[in-house]
Amino acid sequence: MITVLRYGGSAVLVEVDDVLGFQAACEADPPDGVVELVPAARTLLVQFDPARTDAAAISRSLAEMSLVDRKVTEAGSVVLPVRYDGEDLTDVAKATGCSVEEVVRRHSSGSYVAAFCGFAPGFAYLTGLDPVLHLPRRSTPRTRVPAGAVAIAGEYTAVYPHPSPGGWQLLGHTDVTVWDVERPQPNLLSPGTRVRFEVIR
The missing domain is CATH 2.40.100.10 (Cyclophilin-like)
Known part of the structure; x- marks a missing residue:
């Protein structure tokens, strides 16, 4: 279950169980305009460039993102x-x-x-x-x-x-x-x- 919430004028907050897995999916196939991903315990903050996209477009892309066959990139x-x-x-x-x-x-x-x-x-x-x-x-x-x-x-x-x-x-x-x-x-x-x-x- 993924919930996407507005977070100011240039970010959305994704509530998701597998934060690292969702982050890995975003990194592998980032929606247009994403500039930074900030993970927390149960959320992923997705910051975007308002000149390239908007919250509605980012939210649609994130809500449709599939975690199937995605693996978390290990940092070592x-x-x-x-x-x-x-x-x-x-x-x-x-x-x-x-x-x-x-x-x-x-x-x-x-x-x-x-x-x-x-x-x-x-x-x-x-x-x-x-x-x-x-x-x-x-x-x-x-x-x-x-x-x-x-x-x-x-x-x-x-x-x-x-x-x-x-x-x-x-x-x-x-x-x-x-x-x-x-x-x-x-x-x-x-x-x-x-x-x-x-x-x-």
Whole structure:
């Protein structure tokens, strides 16, 4: 089921279950006038050039788009070594009824995909988190979370790319830099990237 909504004068918002799959279809056969695609958890923002098309034409093209035989373009795969020493690890274990070791096992054995980025440059929302670990954000956010912190919130896990305020549950940290403007591709975890966490002691 695809729903297309007006979003200002030069964009439409597509509500769709398979955001990455729909984005891949748009990239493979883009409607005339599309200039940018911005994925989120359940939506895809489609920006267009008003000089070349309009919202009605874009909406018709998107509503008719077929996902049959379309595959999400993978951006590669990344293994992130993690030291599971996060400040919330014990609290997460208590909240889930697991031991600390079981929390680590469940998190590190997951196969994740970067679904979309938000909150801050390089902050990738990774899907594939074990349902047992689906917990809400902390009731009181921290004023500063260090870069490299590995955390969970809701159905997602993520790596904080910069020191920043944050309310996610902290499980550990990685020394891998996930956002670096000096790299040709600053974002290590761009949408579509497959991610695996590896336990280090």
